[in-house]
């Protein structure tokens with residue numbers, strides 16, 4: 056009788072373990088990223104990014120074989136304190152490593168930080184920058200592949216902004232963003248759960264203008280609501296907010312890029328950064 060009980064217990068343990076493993080696999084597949092960890096250093100500690108925690112979220116998504124010789128000039132505009140950006144894979148890809156910590160004010164810095172901004176109307180989520188791991192590593196095509204099908208964005212980081220922080224889409228925890236809108240700070244960002252990220256036009260560095268906003272996971276740059284070439288709101292955008300034209304970083308050449316679409320989102324009084332789909336995968 057005792058032996059039967061022990062065997063039963065072991066079977067239950069095995070089943071529980073299998074289910075857990077399967078579930079984790081599904082999450083990774085669904086989110087299309089890998090939780091790769093940096094190698095251990097001497098003493099067993101992993102190099103932790105600023106902001107606590109020791110896990111760097113790695114996003115690798117590439118399909119273009121075209122190589123480039125140097126970084127696109129637009130990368131010069133990224134926050135140098137937060138980001139480390141370099142060519143990888145023999146010039147076929149660009150690796151963007153960031154602490155995820157932006158160079159602007161927000162209530163999410165927490166009271167004792169020099170960039171803390173008092174925002175009484177924001178229903179702040181529990182985390183602040185220093186209690187959070189905001190680090191991201193992104194590998195994108197150096198030359199985006201604009202042929203083939205479009206791909207919908209997923210939850211989580213869909214791009215890195217020039218501030219160094221993450222860009223998310225128009226969803227929050229599987230639902231529409233409206234429900235979380237009260238927790239967004241003055242520049243359309245918040246924490247939680249996960250990294251600090253923007254959903255809405257990031258006014259701290261692009262507000263009703265043609266400024267560079269960031270780069271998305273398909274390797275395509277995204278700009279503000281206006282276009283450099285016309286100085287006005289573009290009228291020829293595709294479903295993703297993209298079109299081909301000259302930008303302030305394209306050396307006079309026309310290239311495909313996205314804009315924040317100039318349509319107010321719900322009751323937020325602001326504009327969604329990017330709702331997709333990706334054109335450059």
Ligand SMILES: [Zn+2]
Nearest residue numbers: 223227247254
């Ligand atoms: Zn969010």
Ligand SMILES: [Zn+2]
Nearest residue numbers: 282283289300
């Ligand atoms: Zn444009």
